[in-house]
Amino acid sequence: MKKERIFKNREALSTTFIPSYFPHRDNEIKGFANILKPALYGARPSNILIYGQTGTGKTAVAKFICEQIIEKAGNENKQIHTAYINCKQTNTPYGVLTNIGKTYSSEWDTIVPNAGWRIDKVYEALKQKADDNGGIAIVILDEIDALVNKKGDDILYHLTGLNSDLSNSKISFIGISNDSKFTTWLDPRVKSRLGEESLTFAPYNAIQIEEILSQRAQIAFHDNVVDPMVLTYCASKAAQQHGDARKALDLLRISAELAERDDCEIVTVKYVNKAQNIMEIDQVRSIVSTLPIQYKATLAGVVLNQGKRKDGHQTTGEVYSTYMQICKHFSLDSLSQRRVGHIISELDMQGMINAKIVSLGRQGRTKFISMAIDQNQIDELFAEDAFLSDISIELTKSGNYISSTQLRLI
Ligand SMILES: Nc1ncnc2c1ncn2[C@@H]1O[C@H](COP(=O)(O)OP(=O)(O)OP(=O)(O)O)[C@@H](O)[C@H]1O
Ligand SMILES: [Mg+2]
Structure with missing residues (x-):
């Protein structure tokens, strides 16, 4: 095998790698460890909610702390179980309860089927297992907002109420989210139970990222x-x-x-x-791949006009008239100009197009619209998408528009 010239340990840059040291997270780790410490003395740690924007180390730090606590508990002969659940992947009450059950017992699978039981029966089985095992369970519910948006917050209500039903064991939850507003959807009781403690992970600056x-x-x-x-x-x-x-x-x-x-x-x-x-x-x-068809038609309108207008500045009206042609050509129901205006604003927010309001002096104000992505990228994306490539081929063929590729050849 050829010797690796650049990489010494590829794994260290993978998403699952948990480093043993986290620069610029000392305070968060200390705060976190202090909240969980009672588990080592047999007391139930408070539930914690962790907030912070994407990529601020929430998941990695939470997993790291749980590893540490398990190691410490092992050394001190204390019974602590931990479970990590990504609620985007496991977003049913059945799945969540099963995942917690598995941390108590390796035979969980043989006792409780993967599906088919009534949920309260699974809940009873979990309580039984928890009390049979004793000890303390720390359960990380990562991307916890996924549980709330999809199924209401019933599951969280039951989970956070679990403690009062247990006699010989205790359970704590660590909820992680990058959406600080998600608690506004929660039942106030669930909100106060889950957020006994909270931690916020601030975004890093350039110097901090460089150290990481x-x-x-x-x-x-x-x-x-x-x-x-x-x-x-x-x-x-x-x-x-x-x-x-x-x-x-x-x-x-x-x-x-x-x-x-x-x-x-x-x-x-x-x-x-x-x-x-x-x-x-x-x-x-x-x-682009997840855009609804009306959005694709609007986007295509902007792209096709871009070829037509050399200054690259189009008004909403111009985009709309091209959009209408696309709808006619492809027998698509057409939306009103106002709705298309909203779609333009959304595409702007997603960073696909630029839409800026410009003052025209006495003639009032208008919106100048242009593509925000590079022409090469547009060509590539259009070629990959069945609907978008049809649009550019058909309408270019009709002679009304110059394709972006042609434009560059001129
Ligand atoms: N202080 C740090 N030191 C070392 N690595 C870090 C640090 N903070 C984040 N990382 C690394 O950055 C990557 C992203 O972190 P992580 O997955 O924990 O983010 P997150 O806050 O959970 O984001 P999201 O909200 O998108 O899930 C991981 O590979 C993690 O190991
Ligand atoms: Mg995460």
């Missing part, structure tokens, strides 16, 4: 294979987008993979730019 990257780079890469500017550059890019450490780590990993693919000996800033482009197009691609 540098700690991780030491584990992941051989010496002197990464230009130090690369870390600074990745950190500043991620800091511009709400201080997201995940973004910075992904950027670093993709840059290194691209350099590796080129058989390069050293990862340079050039590769960060390439990686940034790849990540951007991936993000846009996932937005």
Whole structure:
């Protein structure tokens, strides 16, 4: 096998890697550990709600603390169980109860079927298992908002009430969310039970992200294979987008993979730019693929007009008239100009287009609309989407529009 020239430990940049040290999270870790400490003395720790924007280390720190507490409990012969549940993946009451049950008993699967029981029977089985085992369970409910939005908060009501039904064991919950508003949907009782304590993880700044990257780079890469500017550059890019450490780590990993693919000996800033482009197009691609058809038709209207208007500035009316042609051509029900105006605002918020209000002096104000993504990316995305590629082929054929590719050839 060829010797790895760049990576020493690839795993260190993967999403599942839990580092043993978290720069700039000392206070959060201390606060967290203090809340959970009573578990080591046999008392039930308070439930905790953790907030913070995406990529601020909530999941990684919570998993790290649970590992630590299990290790400590093992050394001191204390009975502590922990469970990690990602509520986006496991969002049914049945699934959540089953996951908790499994932490108490490896035979849970043989006792409780994966589906089919009434939920109160599963709940009873869980209570029984918890009391048979004794000890304290700490359950992480990550992305807890997914439980609330989808099924009301019944499951949280039952879970947080579980303690009062247990006689020989105790259970604590750590709820994690990047949506600080989700508690407004909660039943006040659930809200106060869950939020006995709360912690907030602030976004990182560029300097902090650079330290996180540098700690991780030491584990992941051989010496002197990464230009130090690369870390600074990745950190500043991620800091511009709400201080997201995940973004910075992904950027670093993709840059290194691209350099590796080129058989390069050293990862340079050039590769960060390439990686940034790849990540951007991936993000846009996932937005475009889930757009409803009316949104796609509106977006296509902007793209087609862009080819027509050299200054790239279109008004809502111009977008609307192209949109209407698309609807006619593809037998699509057409929306009112006002609704299309709303769609334009939403596409603006998603970063697909720019829509800025411009004053025309005495003639009042209008909105100038242009594409926010690069022409190459637009071409690629349109070619990949069945509906969008049909639109550009058909309407370009009809001679009304110049395709973006043609435009660039002129
Ligand atoms: N202080 C830190 N030190 C080292 N690594 C960190 C730190 N903060 C975050 N990370 C790393 O950044 C990545 C993202 O962190 P994590 O998944 O915990 O974010 P999150 O807050 O749970 O985000 P989301 O809300 O999107 O789930 C992980 O790989 C994590 O290990
Ligand atoms: Mg997370």
